Amino acid sequence: MRLAPAASGDPRDVVRALRAAVLGAGPAVALGGADLPHEAPPGTAAVVTTSGSTGVPKPVVLSRNALISSAYATAARLGEGAWLLAVPAAYVAGVQVIVRALLADREPAIVAGPFRPEPFAAAALGMASHVDGARVPSFTSLVPAQLQRLLDAAEHDADVARALRSFEAILIGGQALAPAVRERAEAAGARIVRTYGSSETSGGCVYDGVPLDGVGMRLIDGEVQLSGPTLAEGYLGDPARTASVFPVDADGVRWYRTGDGGEIVDGVLHVTGRLDNVIVSGGVNVSLDRVEAAVRGIPGLASAVVVPIPDAAWGQGSAVVVPGLAAADEPTVLTAVREAVARAVGAPARPARVVAVDELPTLASGKPDRAALRDTLAQNPRA
Secondary structure (H helix, E strand, O other), X not given: OEEEEOOOOOHHHHHHHHHHHHHOOOOEEEEOOOOOOOEOOOOEEEEEEOOOOOOXXXXXXXXXXXXXXXXXXXXXXXXXXXXXXOOOOOOHHHHHHHHXXXXXXXXXEEOOOOOOHHHHHHHHHHOOOEEOOEEOXXXXXXXXXXXXXXXXXXXXXXXXXXXHHHOOEEEEOOOOOOHHHHHHHHHOOOOEEEEEEEHHHOEEEEEOOEEOOOOEEEEEOXXXXXXXXXXXXXXXXOHHHHHHHOOEOOOOOEEEEEEEEEEEEXXXXXXXXXXXXXXXXXXXXXXXXXXXXHHHOOOOOOOOEEEEEEEOOOEEEEEEEEEOOOHHHHHHHHHHHHHHHHHHOOHHHOOOEEEEEOOOOEOOOOOEOHHHHHHHHHHOOOO
8 A cells, every 4th residue: 555654744734644544545644754665554544653762763554444443442432522633643642633533524623833831722712612502522632741731821821721621531641640740630620531552552542541442451471461453553664573562362362562561450450661661770670660650749740750870889770850940959859759769669769860951852742752861861970
């Protein structure tokens, strides 16, 4: 099947391309990547290149059936309505906002350009439409950093506060949502749904720990694995990686190995973090995702990011990077961080440093660019 690049970075062009790819005769659309082959497997709707936040970017092949299955499963869980696109259209969260809107026979509302609370609020409040006297429910998808910016703005902007309350549900994915941020959102009247998934699962396929209809979930050696009609076909031009990441079990069921650790309690998934985001400090394995969760529970540190650093004494350690912190406050915050992490994770997991920055570098998807932070700290150990 012919694979064509999106006409431009304009989300309206992505909407047009996906309409043709998902609802029409194609061609399939390539998003977020460059120098891809000109052909994709039959039935392909989109090839979405991953953000590279945990490794080398990979072109993920998504079929029409996978995208449609995911969108319909979301509608079955949340209900149908209007969708606001506020995340990048070239990433899977944006693709699914568009597909959900198209399958509901609606154009998605769009917030283009760098994310700012005021245009988001204007677009959200402008979506308040009625059919035969009944309000049409509205939905959107955000990453945690966007939600936090909205919550900060809502404290002094009534329109932003009303916009947050206007959605039937706000899907939050892409990274872990700090409990303090979720509590703020609930206090502000926002209806939050935490989603778990990736490009390889056509976006979020587990909502608040419960899989969507048709999605299977299991743990193998502590790794979360998912199955169902939303799975990608694999990685374009990389059959070996595809076979490794998408194994088929003895019953012929195809699974996706997420690379995340987790627990399933009474049918509810609790993700504990990346299995490869572990350091060995003084001979002790330390999950940096657990460290980060503990740090983000401290008031004022909900946006902090924990990254590994070399440690002459222990082999490996960690640094907590905090946006908006004054450099003079680093020692005080480090004391609080070490105490909190020792209680929650254990003494060997205590971070060695707190680093204040004006703002975090981010990927185009809105996630923190952890690789850039690691490189910066490696090049300038005192940064």
